[in-house]
Amino acid sequence: xxxxxxxxxxxxxxxxxxxxxxxxxxxxxxxxxxxxxxxxxxxxxxxxxxxxxxxxxxxxxxxxxxxxxxxxxxxxxxxxxxxxxxxxxxxxxxxxxxxxxxxxxxxxxxxxxxxxxxxxxxxxxxxxxxxxxxxxxxxxxxxxxxxxxxxxxxxxxxxxxxxxxxxxxxxxxxxxxxxxxxxxxxxxxxxxxxxxxxxxxxxxxxxxxxxxxxxxxxxxxxxxxxxxxxxxxxxxxxxxxxxxxxxxxxxxxxxxxxxxxxxxxxxxxxxxxxxxxxxxxxxxxxxxxxxxxxxxxxxxxxxxxxxxxxxxxxxxxxxxxxxxxxx
Amino acid sequence: xxxxxxxxxxxxxxxxxxxxxxxxxxxxxxxxxxxxxxxxxxxxxxxxxxxxxxxxxxxxxxxxxxxxxxxxxxxxxxxxxxxxxxxxxxxxxxxxxxxxxxxxxxxxxxxxxxxxxxxxxxxxxxxxxxxxxxxxxxxxxxxxxxxxxxxxxxxxxxxxxxxxxxxxxxxxxxxxxxxxxxxxxxxxxxxxxxxxxxxxxxxxxxxxxxxxxxxxxxxxxxxxxxxxxxxxxxxxxxxxxxxxxxxxxxxxxxxxxxxxxxxxxxxxxxxxxxxxxxxxxxxxxxxxxxxxxxxxxxxxxxxxx
Numbered sequence: 096x097x098x099x100x101x102x103x104x105x106x107x108x109x110x111x112x113x114x115x116x117x118x119x120x121x122x123x124x125x126x127x128x129x130x131x132x133x134x135x136x137x138x139x140x141x142x143x144x145x146x147x148x149x150x151x152x153x154x155x156x157x158x159x160x161x162x163x164x165x166x167x168x169x170x171x172x173x174x175x176x177x178x179x180x181x182x183x184x185x186x187x188x189x190x191x192x193x194x195x196x197x198x199x200x201x202x203x204x205x206x207x208x209x210x211x212x213x214x215x216x217x218x219x220x221x222x223x224x225x226x227x228x229x230x231x232x233x234x235x236x237x238x239x240x241x242x243x244x245x246x247x248x249x250x251x252x253x254x255x256x257x258x259x260x261x262x263x264x265x266x267x268x269x270x271x272x273x274x275x276x277x278x279x280x281x282x283x284x285x286x287x288x289x290x291x292x293x294x295x296x297x298x299x300x301x302x303x304x305x306x307x308x309x310x311x312x313x314x315x316x317x318x319x320x321x322x323x324x325x326x327x328x329x330x331x332x333x334x335x336x337x338x339x340x341x342x343x344x345x346x347x348x349x350x351x352x353x354x355x356x357x358x359x360x361x362x363x364x365x366x367x368x369x370x371x372x373x374x375x376x377x378x379x380x381x382x383x384x385x386x387x388x389x390x391x392x393x394x395x396x397x398x399x400x401x402x403x404x405x406x407x408x409x410x411x412x413x414x415x416x417x418x419x420x421x422x
Numbered sequence: 423x424x425x426x427x428x429x430x431x432x433x434x435x436x437x438x439x440x441x442x443x444x445x446x447x448x449x450x451x452x453x454x455x456x457x458x459x460x461x462x463x464x465x466x467x468x469x470x471x472x473x474x475x476x477x478x479x480x481x482x483x484x485x486x487x488x489x490x491x492x493x494x495x496x497x498x499x500x501x502x503x504x505x506x507x508x509x510x511x512x513x514x515x516x517x518x519x520x521x522x523x524x525x526x527x528x529x530x531x532x533x534x535x536x537x538x539x540x541x542x543x544x545x546x547x548x549x550x551x552x553x554x555x556x557x558x559x560x561x562x563x564x565x566x567x568x569x570x571x572x573x574x575x576x577x578x579x580x581x582x583x584x585x586x587x588x589x590x591x592x593x594x595x596x597x598x599x600x601x602x603x604x605x606x607x608x609x610x611x612x613x614x615x616x617x618x619x620x621x622x623x624x625x626x627x628x629x630x631x632x633x634x635x636x637x638x639x640x641x642x643x644x645x646x647x648x649x650x651x652x653x654x655x656x657x658x659x660x661x662x663x664x665x666x667x668x669x670x671x672x673x674x675x676x677x678x679x680x681x682x683x684x685x686x687x688x689x690x691x692x693x694x695x696x697x698x699x700x701x702x703x704x705x706x707x708x709x710x711x712x713x714x715x716x717x718x719x720x721x722x723x724x725x726x727x
Contacts, residue, residue: 165539168561168568194518195542217518218495218594221503225522240594245495268591268638269493271537274560275590275631278640278713281706283560285537310712313624329591335622335633338601342622342633343593416594422606 098355098389099365101159101258102382105137105372110147112375114156117386121151122159122190123371129177130161131214132371133288145184157187163212164288165193165271175199182207190236191215192271197230211235213260214271214284220252227255234258236367238269239349243357243417250362259358261351262381263369265415267329267344275328279310291327298323315346350412355388355398358417423653423681424452424660425674426556426581428534429459429489429514431589431664432634433613436468442665443475447482449671450678453660454479455514455533457489457506461596461635462499463609476511487512490520492535492592493636512553521550529553534583534662535592539565541572548576556581556662559588559644563652563708570657579659585673586664587619587632588640588704588713597633606636617667629702640713642704647690648717649708650680669697691718 102118104110113121124130126138139147148158160181166174174193178200181189189207191197192214200209213236217223226232234256237246250257268275270284277283280295291309299306307315307326314326324330324346333342351358355366366389368381387399416422427446430439446454456475458465472488479486494503494517504523506513515521516533524530531554538544538555547555555578557566570580598620599609613620619632619639629641646653646661653661661681663674676693679685685693694701706715 165537166542168540168565171540171542193537193539193543194546195540195544198546199542216493218493219500219519221500221522222494222517222519225518238594240493241495248497267595268593272493272535273591274558274588274707274713275638277560277707278588278590279630281710281712285539285558286560310714312628312630313626316625329638332625333622333630334625335601335620339625342597342601343638344595422594 097393098359098363099258100382100385100389101365101367102378103263103368103371103373104147104378105132105134105370106375107139107143107147109371109373109375109378110158111150112379113382114151114154116379116382118156118382119386120157120159120187120365121147122161122367123147124161124163125177125180127173127177128167128286128288129164129174131163131212131284131288132161133164134293134372137372141180141184144180144186148185152185158185159188159190159210160184160186161190161212162196163190163192163214165214165285166196167286171195175203178204178207188234197226197232201230205231208233210258212271213238216240216269216271218269220249223249223253223255227253234364236260239266240269240416242422243354243361246358246363246417247361256364257362258365258367259351259363260349260369261355261358261366261385263348263373265344265347265349265369265413273329279312279328281310291325296326345411345413347411347413349415351414351417352385352388352398354414354417356392359392423650423658425450425584425677425681426453426455426660426662427451427674428556428586428662428664429455429457431460431587431637431639432617432619432667433461433464433611434468434617434667435614436471438617438667439468440471440475442670443479445671446674447478447484449674451484451663451674453485453487455487455489455531459489459492459516459533459535460592460637461613462491462496462502463611464613464635465502473509476509480511485512487514487531489514489533490516492516492589493594494519495594514556524551527551532556534558535589538569541568544569544572544578545576548573548578552578554579554581554660556583559583560707560713563649563656566653566658566708567656574657580657581660581662582646582653582658582708583644584646584661584663584677586643586666588642588644588707589637590631590640590713591638593636593638596636597638598635601633609635640704642702642714642716644707645691645694645703645705645718646708647680648687649705651687652709672697688719
């Protein structure tokens with residue numbers, strides 16, 4: 096089996112670009128707080144979703160609808176409607192994280208396939224099997240805290256398909272279990288679908304150097320001519336004890352392209368690319384590359400040489416937790 | 423309202439750990455959650471003292487629960503989690519893995535690291551046997567109100583994070599180990615040197631967070647002195663106080679007095695500032711614009727300043 100490439104689409108144009116570039120599957124969300132990439136100008140209204148899914152199906156691709164924030168008390172109807180509308184629009188599956196919403200979807204929309212979002216941070220076979228037995232979850236997106244051997248271990252103990260992130264932004268914390276962003280800004284991935292939101296970013300000229308603040312907290316200070324990474328909280332420069340530096344994670348992005356053969360051996364079904372906030376040309380290039388890579392792997396041919404470095408906007412890249420360096 | 427003491431989040435020596443609970447048995451708190459929340463590597467150092475500690479607390483009239491780990495990945499962690507129910511006290515699940523291992527129809531408590539954001543999730547957990555839920559600290563008061571309403575109909579007690587550094591994130595990577603240039607497996611227990619977590623400052627010296635092994639906490643100590651009336655009106659039945667190495671019994675007493683009406687609003691804060699003039703407090707998740715905000719009188723010295 097060729098490994099499935101699951102691509103992000105923040106706009107209908109990106110969806111079409113991803114499909115044309117060879118994506119097996121595209122994931123996207125509605126343009127509201129129900130999805131974890133709730134950025135201004137991104138995502139799909141209902142008509143766009145219906146048209147996007149039809150386009151993908153016409154080209155033999157699938158569409159997953161991410162409804163993966165945690166419904167706000169008193170407003171669950173918004174999230175339930177998103178699940179209902181995803182089914183009406185013809186989605187191949189919904190990606191959910193919240194227990195209450197999973198329960199609702201399993202009971203009220205049993206015919207709609209359910210994937211477990213990375214936001215549920217299901218990090219071992221026991222809990223994955225529990226989600227499968229309880230809510231009929233067919234696929235789990237694994238949290239980015241696991242090594243390849245740990246992923247292989249999980250796959251040996253579950254029938255649930257696994258999907259892992261291979262490229263793009265990297266959470267260093269267990270996803271869905273981090274409120275650093277709301278501590279500093281009031282807006283969080285779990286509640287609002289945003290992390291380190293641009294609305295709370297301030298850039299200041301500091302005698303020629305650049306200070307980047309989030310919610311008033313200094314995250315980066317970079318000298319003139321140095322690359323200025325976006326001030327994502329967990330990738331900031333801080334001090335503790337005697338040390339100053341990137342104490343949690345460097346301003347890096349994930350690139351696990353070299354690990355694809357190992358991930359396949361580990362039993363992974365699908366490779367996920369992060370970046371619903373990315374442009375359609377970016378999405379198309381990344382998809383083209385990863386599609387070529389899994390096709391080559393399937394045909395027993397050498398993997399194409401890495402060409403992704405230039406897409407990471409000058410950022411360093413890491414294999415994250417997959418190689419056992421964290422452990 | 424009752425007082426619950428949450429699980430100790432830090433790595434203390436077995437002696438310190440045991441002495442803390444011996445003292446706590448004589449305090450005015452109603453409920454104590456013991457066990458290891460943050461890192462399974464710490465557990466062997468004090469694991470054999472847990473049964474005796476549970477007995478001592480139960481004898482002293484405390485309700486006792488045993489926490490699960492916050493993030494279960496390894497085989498031995500899964501085994502530990504599966505064994506929790508055999509300890510004879512209520513299990514507090516802080517990773518849903520623990521729920522997967524509980525016997526059917528077994529009553530349990532839900533800790534603040536399980537995502538209970540809405541009525542649907544609360545109802546589902548209640549149907550599985552949840553009898554007590556400590557809500558995630560990130561929730562605003564409007565959500566707390568909506569959830570306590572549903573919970574009271576279902577006979578579920580709702581608890582809110584009352585005092586202590588806020589658990590903001592958990593990771594597969596150990597930051598204490600990383601700070602010392604080590605991997606997690608070879609951490610040499612660097613977190614032991616910081617019994618209340620290690621302060622993390624921004625580049626311009628502003629206190630921001632605290633590292634505690636694989637956990638990241640707030641720099642500020644959450645404090646509900648100014649929120650207690652609101653929480654009581656909302657139907658919250660208990661406040662959770664999170665263990666700290668210094669002055670914890672006094673803190674429990676202050677909260678007891680505050681809840682009993684023996685200490686007016688603001689006096690708890692003033693007592694804390696008398697004990698430590700540099701203490702940084704926050705209560706922004708409940709009523710502020712962001713978590714680090716502080717609604718108390720000494721706003722100039724707040725965590726958000």
